Amino acid sequence: MSGIHERHTGAAATIRKRPGRPRDPIAEQRILDAAINEFLERGAARFTMDGVARRAGVGKSTLYLRWADRDALLVESVRARSRSIEAVDTGSLRGDLIQLTTNLLRFLLEPVGYATFRITVDAVANPAYENVAKELAQRHRHAARRVFERARERGDAIDEAAVDPVVECLYGAVTMQVLNRGLGRPFASDSDLATRCTSTVDLVMRLLEP
Amino acid sequence: MSGIHERHTGAAATIRKRPGRPRDPIAEQRILDAAINEFLERGAARFTMDGVARRAGVGKSTLYLRWADRDALLVESVRARSRSIEAVDTGSLRGDLIQLTTNLLRFLLEPVGYATFRITVDAVANPAYENVAKELAQRHRHAARRVFERARERGDAIDEAAVDPVVECLYGAVTMQVLNRGLGRPFASDSDLATRCTSTVDLVMRLLEP
Known part of the structure; x- marks a missing residue:
């Protein structure tokens, strides 16, 4: 066993x-x-x-x-504690990206998610955390890749050159939200948090048009 | 004195x-x-x-x-140690944004810049660093605001609703670069670093078109 x-x-x-x-x-x-x-x-x-x-x-x-x-x-x-973020499959690229960023932002504003983030930041200078930071980064990259693979399978027209930069912008925007808010200023409600993510996704999705 | x-x-x-x-x-x-x-x-x-x-x-x-x-x-x-990042005035919006992100990425990949970043992250949970983190955030916000003010003065057509999200994406993308590279994997050259920032700026600037 x-x-x-x-x-x-x-x-x-x-x-x-x-x-x-x-x-x-x-x-x-x-x-x-x-x-x-x-x-x-x-x-x-x-x-x-x-x-x-x-x-x-x-x-x-x-x-x-x-x-x-x-x-x-x-x-x-x-x-x-950082497994469920990437379990995303809504049936559309927009839906998946909203779900992915919402999950990530919600997670990072919780104590355990913030701890994860801090370990990732510490790993920049501390080799002891390098492997876990790499593993988490890979997991996020994999989740994003799956979202785009499914979009291609559905026949969505996507400018491939924009995919990586768009993912970087989305994850980066979520990170900025965490840094600007801190743990002490949570969103008023989960739907506020989702609205914030939706508007970011809707904006940067324009960059994916071929 | x-x-x-x-x-x-x-x-x-x-x-x-x-x-x-x-x-x-x-x-x-x-x-x-x-x-x-x-x-x-x-x-x-x-x-x-x-x-x-x-x-x-x-x-x-x-x-x-x-x-x-x-x-x-x-x-x-x-x-x-974090003063010169925002001294940016190239004569064009594109030039200013490239300079701003290049300065920021270069700074964050240096030990002192990384220390700044880590204090900002620590401030999320540690009230002792809250003021300096706020001050740094304000300085960045002010620098970005000045860049867009000058663009308006020059008569650039800008979708105002996109300004804040674009700045968030740019700063976020720089942060992702820092987290993915770490201090141990610097850019091969300063011009590589600038090229990376230029392509991000050129991509997200499309979002500013009215």
């Missing part, structure tokens, strides 16, 4: 295996949540296994049974 | 004044540089006055003569 799970997470390299010791999924989730909160509160430099253990109410040894070190734990916490 | 300087920096609130003690501009510059490097190497959480004093080769008391605390020092370091 452990072997099957391993093949599916793709994160085997960061997990220290102890065969025969069954996992407790609830404790695991609590630890991953605690890791995100610890990171947000104390920053990368003061993020410790001790702090996470205290916060999650488990012994430090429990952590070391599963994660080799603090970076492995932090990276898996981020990885575990 | 100290009084004149004070009026020009606009940072008087963060500076603890000791009248009668003349400033040493060379030492001051060394301290501001040391603060940036200390921040880059140790991160916000482990950034201390001690560390900066050691790095700059001055006594800790020298620091406290000028700056009330670590955040005031860090904020002034960032402020002192």
